[in-house]
Amino acid sequence: MTDDSPWTKGMGDDGDEGPKDLGATFVENTLYGPDLNVLDGEFIGDRGRVFGLALKTGLLTVLTLGFYRFWMKTRLRRWYWSGVRVGGAPAEYTGDPLEKLLGFLIAVAFLAFYIGIVNLLLMFVSFSLFEGNFAAYALSFAGVVPLWFYARYRARRYVLARTRWRGIRFGLEPGAWGYAWRALVHWAVTILTGGLLWPRMTFWLEKYRTDRTWYGDVRLEQEGKWTMLYTATKHVFLAAVVAGIAALLLWADNIWGISVALVAVIWGGFGLAYYKVKTWELLTNAKRAGGIVFHARPKPLRVFWIYVLGYGLSSFVVTIFLVPIGFMLLALMGGVEALASGGAANLTSLSSWALTAVSIGSYFAIFLAWGAVAHAFVTMPLWRHYSETLTVIDPQALHLVQQRGRDSFEEAEGFAEALDVGAAI
Amino acid sequence: MSSIIPRVVRSGTLPPDADAVLFDGRTAHAKSVQLWVNQNAGVLEIRGEGIDQNWPIADIRLIPDQAGQKGLVLGCEAAPLARLLSANRNLMNQFPALHKRRANISRWRLLRWAAGAVASVALIILVLVPLMANQLAGMIPAKGEHALGQATLEQIRTALDETGIAPLPFCENEEGLAALAKMEARLSPQKDPLTVRVLDHDMVNAFALPGGHIVFFRGLIEAADTPEEVAAVFAHEMGHVVSRDPTRHALRSAGSIGVLGLLFGDFAGGALVLFLTEQLIEARHSQQAETDADAFAYDVLSQAGVPPSALGDMFDTFRTQFGDADGVQAHFLSHPKLSARIADARAATPDGFEAQPILTDVEWHALQNICD
Numbered sequence: 145m146t147d148d149s150p151w152t153k154g155m156g157d158d159g160d161e162g163p164k165d166l167g168a169t170f171v172e173n174t175l176y177g178p179d180l181n182v183l184d185g186e187f188i189g190d191r192g193r194v195f196g197l198a199l200k201t202g203l204l205t206v207l208t209l210g211f212y213r214f215w216m217k218t219r220l221r222r223w224y225w226s227g228v229r230v231g232g233a234p235a236e237y238t239g240d241p242l243e244k245l246l247g248f249l250i251a252v253a254f255l256a257f258y259i260g261i262v263n264l265l266l267m268f269v270s271f272s273l274f275e276g277n278f279a280a281y282a283l284s285f286a287g288v289v290p291l292w293f294y295a296r297y298r299a300r301r302y303v304l305a306r307t308r309w310r311g312i313r314f315g316l317e318p319g320a321w322g323y324a325w326r327a328l329v330h331w332a333v334t335i336l337t338g339g340l341l342w343p344r345m346t347f348w349l350e351k352y353r354t355d356r357t358w359y360g361d362v363r364l365e366q367e368g369k370w371t372m373l374y375t376a377t378k379h380v381f382l383a384a385v386v387a388g389i390a391a392l393l394l395w396a397d398n399i400w401g402i403s404v405a406l407v408a409v410i411w412g413g414f415g416l417a418y419y420k421v422k423t424w425e426l427l428t429n430a431k432r433a434g435g436i437v438f439h440a441r442p443k444p445l446r447v448f449w450i451y452v453l454g455y456g457l458s459s460f461v462v463t464i465f466l467v468p469i470g471f472m473l474l475a476l477m478g479g480v481e482a483l484a485s486g487g488a489a490n491l492t493s494l495s496s497w498a499l500t501a502v503s504i505g506s507y508f509a510i511f512l513a514w515g516a517v518a519h520a521f522v523t524m525p526l527w528r529h530y531s532e533t534l535t536v537i538d539p540q541a542l543h544l545v546q547q548r549g550r551d552s553f554e555e556a557e558g559f560a561e562a563l564d565v566g567a568a569i
Numbered sequence: 570m571s572s573i574i575p576r577v578v579r580s581g582t583l584p585p586d587a588d589a590v591l592f593d594g595r596t597a598h599a600k601s602v603q604l605w606v607n608q609n610a611g612v613l614e615i616r617g618e619g620i621d622q623n624w625p626i627a628d629i630r631l632i633p634d635q636a637g638q639k640g641l642v643l644g645c646e647a648a649p650l651a652r653l654l655s656a657n658r659n660l661m662n663q664f665p666a667l668h669k670r671r672a673n674i675s676r677w678r679l680l681r682w683a684a685g686a687v688a689s690v691a692l693i694i695l696v697l698v699p700l701m702a703n704q705l706a707g708m709i710p711a712k713g714e715h716a717l718g719q720a721t722l723e724q725i726r727t728a729l730d731e732t733g734i735a736p737l738p739f740c741e742n743e744e745g746l747a748a749l750a751k752m753e754a755r756l757s758p759q760k761d762p763l764t765v766r767v768l769d770h771d772m773v774n775a776f777a778l779p780g781g782h783i784v785f786f787r788g789l790i791e792a793a794d795t796p797e798e799v800a801a802v803f804a805h806e807m808g809h810v811v812s813r814d815p816t817r818h819a820l821r822s823a824g825s826i827g828v829l830g831l832l833f834g835d836f837a838g839g840a841l842v843l844f845l846t847e848q849l850i851e852a853r854h855s856q857q858a859e860t861d862a863d864a865f866a867y868d869v870l871s872q873a874g875v876p877p878s879a880l881g882d883m884f885d886t887f888r889t890q891f892g893d894a895d896g897v898q899a900h901f902l903s904h905p906k907l908s909a910r911i912a913d914a915r916a917a918t919p920d921g922f923e924a925q926p927i928l929t930d931v932e933w934h935a936l937q938n939i940c941d
């Protein structure tokens with residue numbers, strides 16, 4: 145660390161700005177070899193701020209009947225992006241809420257047609273032929289799945305096009321339909337093989353996305369083989385074995401059956417987290433951008449713990465919210481009964497309106513509390529952990545990266561937004 | 570490192586106001602620079618190795634929503650890709666327009682597409698969906714129609730439930746059901762079988778659903794003065810069943826709910842769907858549909874020996890109990906021409922009409938206590 149780096153000077157002791165080596169050309173080091181610039185990742189920003197931001201923007205979203213959500217998403221992304229610093233330089237999200245609104249309007253103009261007419265027809269066919277709405281839901285779902293992958297790729301393209309680091313834009317080449325049909329085939333193969341070829345899907349879809357990703361004028365490449373991801377599946381398979389033992393024990397009416405089944409469930413949860421973290425590590429370490437390579441070393445146990453603790457805490461907070469609301473509902477309902485027996489019908493309708501108001505209010509309160517707590521205790525800790533355990537190794541090539549042109553991409557995330565393609569933020 | 574930067578440009582020998590790092594937006598190179606705020610010339614002077622830039626002070630913006638609270642990340646309208654990073658936060662006071670926003674999207678474009686989206690949604694919801702629903706309602710087979718009604722009824726029961734545990738219960742007192750069955754037999758001796766239910770709820774209302782479902786709320790049966798008034802409501806709802814108004818309505822909402830959900834997103838969407846389901850009960854049929862259902866009811870009632878004026882009596886009873894304003898509770902009360910409908914019902918009763926009681930006193934008592 146060079147103390148005369150201008151970004152470091154004048155900083156407080158706690159150093160939450162934390163940029164190191166930003167102005168330095170390179171650092172001698174023993175771990176990665178000489179003549180390499182080692183850019184360590186870190187995450188700036190604390191829980192309190194993201195909690196406040198999520199709560200404030202969430203409230204505005206509710207008050208504007210959902211229309212502030214474009215601003216909410218933009219502001220949260222700006223916050224998270226600016227919190228990630230690699231080699232001291234923060235990333236930046238340059239998306240525009242109005243651009244998102246426009247993209248959404250474009251998507252609505254087209255999708256309203258599809259959704260209105262198709263839903264109606266499906267409902268009609270389903271009830272006419274099958275006397276139930278299950279067929280309608282199944283068909284509607286089947287029709288939406290390819291669109292869902294399509295929209296996901298498009299959303300990724302938009303987000304990358306609006307992400308900058310060191311002033312240079314990222315980008316993703318067009319290719320959403322290619323992605324959609326590949327994803328469908330991979331999913332079909334994965335399901336038909338009972339999940340045995342899951343790593344193959346993970347690898348090839350990631351390779352499709354990575355090989356089309358650019359940083360400035362440098363294209364990223366996904367190297368490695370899909371079989372290398374099998375080490376990431378070990379805990380899922382072990383959990384499956386334990387589940388098998390549990391099934392045998394339960395079948396034999398053994399008293400240990402339940403406990404072993406519980407172990408299998410927890411182990412399975414950890415196995416999934418392990419798969420996610422480990423594949424991310426393996427894939428990231430096999431990526432390159434020209435000569436620039438990456439060294440990721442996230443800890444699966446830590447990530448699993450963040451999930452357990454974070455969602456546990458979110459549930460706890462929501463429960464706390466529920467208790468007073470429950471009492472209020474009970475009190476109101478008692479009031480309704482009393483009034484009804486007293487025959488004051490006008491008042492009955494009045495308190496039934498109050499009841500509705502309280503129900504809607506509590507629905508939104510829970511929604512807001514859950515969202516804000518999950519940001520502070522799940523999303524942010526995850527981002528922090530992934531950032532802190534990432535290192536970019538630059539063989540003096542980074543400073544040569546040139547800017548790329550702007551991807552205007554009118555529809556922004558419109559389709560993803562309209563189809564509810566759930567991105568974390 | 571700052572010592573090697575030649576300070577050649579600025580004529581004075583003032584020390585720099587701050588050190589910073591510049592990303593010029595052309596390459597990813599991080600350049601160490603020094604900053605001088607020159608308020609006289611209205612520019613921020615940025616000097617470094619091979620760098621000689623002036624940013625107009627009025628054009629300097631703070632990049633918003635930063636996670637880091639100690640440094641400054643600055644941009645400039647004139648050079649939108651460049652970023653200046655400085656640890657000196659006091660610099661902020663020097664720039665007057667840090668928070669000014671520029672709209673990158675043309676307002677007209679936005680308005681045009683907003684109008685387009687609204688027009689598209691309006692066309693779908695107000696024209697295409699009703700048109701198709703009207704056509705399809707006539708083509709749906711009886712069994713399918715019944716299933717549609719069943720599904721809608723379950724939705725309504727879930728929406729009306731306030732306990733959050735189970736759907737709103739049906740009232741199934743045996744003698745009460747027997748009285749209701751007798752009333753049904755009197756009104757529709759040989760027509761298609763109906764499915765008649767009573768829901769345990771205070772609301773003074775009744776509604777018809779696709780496939781011959783007719784549902785009363787306990788509130789309506791308790792509020793009625795005579796069994797003939799209940800029979801009149803029964804006959805009116807039968808009129809809706811026969812003309813398939815509820816089927817049209819259910820198909821229409823199947824098309825509209827998805828579109829409205831699309832518009833409001835998952836955030837408000839959940840509450841919205843709940844709200845719309847409640848609207849289903851209110852079922853505002855067209856004025857013509859109401860008039861036709863009334864006319865149908867007069868015929869059914871006369872044939873069953875119940876004076877059609879009972880429909881008018883029912884309106885009258887409810888109006889004196891709740892007043893005209895309480896329309897939310899019952900769709901037949903919310904009708905603007907309530908007085909006209911009362912008059913019509915009385916006029917439909919010929920002079921010297923021979924009324925036969927539809928239920929005995931005992932049966933009427935059982936029906937009023939069907940929820941016990």
Ligand SMILES: [Zn+2]
Nearest residue numbers: 809859862901
């Ligand atoms: Zn009616």
